[in-house]
Amino acid sequence: MAEIQIEFDVAAQMRDDTALHADVYRPRGTGPWPVLLSRLPYGKQTPMMAAVLDPLAAARRGCMVVLQDTRGRFASEGVPAQARRRQQRRRGSGAGPGKVLLFVMGINQWREETEWPLSRAVATDFHLRADGRLTQEAPSTAEQPEEFRYDPVYPVSTTGGALCMTDEFRPGPLDQRGVEEREDVLVFTTEPLTEDVEVTGRIRAVLFAATDGLSTDWVARLCDVDENGVSRNVADGIVRVQVTPGDENGVSRNVADGIVRVQVTPGEAAEHVIDLWSTSIAFRAGHRLRVQITSSNFPRWDRNLTRANPRRARPRAEWPTSRSSMIPPSPPASSYRWFRSGRKRGRPPRATCTASSRPWRPLPRPQPRSRTARTGDAAQY
Numbered sequence: 001m002a003e004i005q006i007e008f009d010v011a012a013q014m015r016d017d018t019a020l021h022a023d024v025y026r027p028r029g030t031g032p033w034p035v036l037l038s039r040l041p042y043g044k045q046t047p048m049m050a051a052v053l054d055p056l057a058a059a060r061r062g063c064m065v066v067l068q069d070t071r072g073r074f075a076s077e078g079v080p081a082q083a084r085r086r087q088q089r090r091r092g093s094g095a096g097p098g099k100v101l102l103f104v105m106g107i108n109q110w111r112e113e114t115e116w117p118l119s120r121a122v123a124t125d126f127h128l129r130a131d132g133r134l135t136q137e138a139p140s141t142a143e144q145p146e147e148f149r150y151d152p153v154y155p156v157s158t159t160g161g162a163l164c165m166t167d168e169f170r171p172g173p174l175d176q177r178g179v180e181e182r183e184d185v186l187v188f189t190t191e192p193l194t195e196d197v198e199v200t201g202r203i204r205a206v207l208f209a210a211t212d213g214l215s216t217d218w219v220a221r222l223c224d225v226d227e228n229g230v231s232r233n234v235a236d237g238i239v240r241v242q243v244t245p246g247d248e249n250g251v252s253r254n255v256a257d258g259i260v261r262v263q264v265t266p267g268e269a270a271e272h273v274i275d276l277w278s279t280s281i282a283f284r285a286g287h288r289l290r291v292q293i294t295s296s297n298f299p300r301w302d303r304n305l306t307r308a309n310p311r312r313a314r315p316r317a318e319w320p321t322s323r324s325s326m327i328p329p330s331p332p333a334s335s336y337r338w339f340r341s342g343r344k345r346g347r348p349p350r351a352t353c354t355a356s357s358r359p360w361r362p363l364p365r366p367q368p369r370s371r372t373a374r375t376g377d378a379a380q381y
Contacts (some may be wrong), residue, residue, distance in 0.1 A: 003028040004059045021075035022068035025055040033064040041070045106282035121201045134188040148184045155296035155303040160233045173232040186293040197283045203276035215242035217304040219297050220274045223290040237276040
């Protein structure tokens with residue numbers, strides 16, 4: 001077994017004279033060796049590092065490994081990057097122009113900017129239309145609703161995205177065609193683009209929705225469809241509506257699991273904003289933009305069991321059903337993103353989500369009914 005030399009808290013001077021400290025693992029000898037550098041804010045001796053990069057194993061294979069604390073963390077000097085940005089914002093223009101480095105997907109180019117968000121960006125609305133269309137023109141009130149049913153026993157499986165999960169759930173942009181073939185995923189697509197279109201900045205989806213259940217989820221996903229019809233995810237987000245105490249605006253701030261919770265009353269329509277976070281991508285000419293609407297993305301986000309208190313254990317045979325509606329109010333003068341269409345897709349599972357332009361009416365409460373658990377249910381876990 002190769003001998004290893006280990007040095008702790010080795011200082012390295014940065015260009016601004018800030019000293020960052022690192023633990024260095026190297027084979028014994030004079031070198032040279034290839035170097036693996038890991039710079040992280042969680043502590044260079046944290047046990048979780050061995051699961052990602054085992055410095056002893058790498059050094060035995062002939063590599064030098066440098067595990068370094070980031071600025072202002074643990075042994076390293078300086079101010080953390082977030083604190084520096086806050087200081088610059090407080091100083092305002094006196095701090096001088098900062099730099100923002102963007103990677104623009106689609107054209108795969110790095111680009112420097114001096115501001116964020118970009119002041120030259122133009123907010124643009126796309127509307128979900130009948131027959132699966134996605135257009136910049138607002139829908140007419142004559143368009144009929146589209147609905148799907150959500151079954152918590154068979155949630156939509158996580159396929160790509162901003163993930164940090166086990167190996168069977170790969171992160172990044174992946175082929176979404178298997179997801180989009182499901183009966184509980186609504187798909188809305190533009191015509192092929194005649195020229196390149198760049199989308200850089202924050203993406204939000206606005207729903208006007210109602211549910212007669214105690215809880216449901218709304219998941220929105222933006223995709224890029226190439227000339228061959230392959231749909232790849234770009235950004236997504238989720239909002240959970242449930243009967244739960246909220247602040248004065250009806251929003252619960254407990255978002256530790258990444259799900260924003262909004263207080264609702266069963267059967268009453270409400271506006272829900274789904275944050276898809278920020279991105280920068282150029283949709284190339286000939287490609288199409290696509291939006292998915294569904295009610296699950298499991299296991300990235302915990303599936304909704306359609307009841308107000310999911311911590312209270314129940315057998316799956318007793319999971320309640322619910323019916324939800326995406327319903328816009330009377331069309332305002334300004335443009336809203338309305339999700340509606342006139343198509344029903346296949347055999348519906350259990351929780352119904354409807355998009356409609358007609359005047360909203362309370363949905364009838366479903367009558368309790370029993371359900372026998374199926375033999376194959378256990379195979380879903």
